[in-house]
Every structure is written in structure tokens, then in C-alpha cells.
Amino acid sequence: MALKITYFIEIMSSWCHWAEPAWDSLKARFGSGIEFSWKIGLMNRGDFPATREACDWYYRRSGTVVRSPYMLNSGWLEPELKGNYIAPNLVAEAGKEFGITDDRLRRALSSAGMREGRRVGRMEIAVEVAATALKLPASELLARATSVDVKERVEESTAEFHSHRITQRPSFILESDIGDKVVISGLWTAPPLVAAAEAMLNDAAAYRTHKVHFGLPPKA
DSSP states (O other): OOEEEEEEEOTTOHHHHHHHHHHHHHHHHHGGGSEEEEEEOOOOGGGSOSSHHHHHHHHHHHHHHTTOSSOOOGGGOOGGGTTOOOHHHHHHHHHGGGTOOSSHHHHHHHHHHHTTOOOTTSHHHHHHHHHHHHTOOHHHHHHHHTSHHHHHHHHHHHHHHHHTTOOOSSEEEEEETTSOEEEEESOOSHHHHHHHHHHHHHHHHHHHHHHHHHOSOOOO
16 A cells, blocks of 8 residues: 555544544545554543533533534543543454454444443443444453453554654554655544645655656665
């Protein structure tokens, strides 16, 4: 592929929820011409609102910014969990071991939490949501979601997220086969992503054309 785009998400991030149409738009526009993938970039515990009242305030802000016809549901938030909402992220990652690398499972978890108010911060509920939505064996999904391997993968992808020196989700890392790299962090609409992708694809195509006409660079 001339270009790959990595989408860093946190399942319970409202801005990742709002960014999903942009992600769909990118896929529809470029199709198989780009390698698309997503990775977990966990939020810190202190990044989550401490109360439902605070969560609702943030939801009203983001909802009006994006002109949403619906308001997100803060029912998933449990103050006693003290910001520990790793469960839905582990379940989303575990889904990859069942061949589910697309967006269906993670979106089911996000929707269950932020649209329906279900308490997906609890592992048993997150597993139930995912198993029902994707028709997966719940016991096997639970075993994978609570495994050391899956937790390590989530920790590694979160460390990779921070290695780009970014703090916002969603974030998009665009990398071309000629070494160009664009980091877009915090933006949730399609136009800047499309503009960056088109510019990178054009440059990559120009390099290929040059190679056809002139071959590899001269040796020193």
C-alpha cells in the first residue's frame, strides 16, 4: 500500500464516537487504495468525568459542537470505578482474535455505553454486549479479554499512541511508503484527513512515476 492510516481510539471517548462518520468517509473515498487499521489508545483514569453531571456537561458541549440530533447517555459512568474503563477496550481488542478487525465490535460497545447508557465499564457487561452483537461465544471472548496477551497489546498500543506526543482522541497517523508522516490529533471531521491523504498519495505516485523513468538513484 502507498499509504496506511492508523486510527487511535478509546472506546468510551465521545469524540471518537463523533469521528466515526469521518472514518467511514475516508474508507468510502479511498477504498482498498489505503490500508486502514485502528488501535487502542487508553485515556488516563483522571481524564474521565468524576460524576454523571460533569459527563453530561461534556456531552452537551460536544453534542452542540457537532450539531448532533441526539445527546449521549452518561448512564455508563460509575464514580466507584474511579476512571477504570479498560474493560470495553480489552473486549474490542480481544475481538481481533476472532477475526473481527473491522469497526463493528468496538462500535457496538461504544453505542451500548454512550447511546444506551449500559455499564460497559464492567467486564461482564462489555462481554455480553460484544458477544450478542457479533454472535461470539461469550466464555471464549471473556477468556481472551482477560488474558495477559490482550492486556499487553492494549498497553503497547497506548504506549505507541503516547510516543507520537499527542494527548487527544481521536488521533490519526498517516504514513506513506516514501517515508512521509502526518499526525492529526483531536480533529473529528473528514476534510483535513482527506486533504492529507490525497497530498500523500499524490507524492507517492510521483515517486513511482519518477522511478519508472529514471530507475533507482545512482550509487555513490
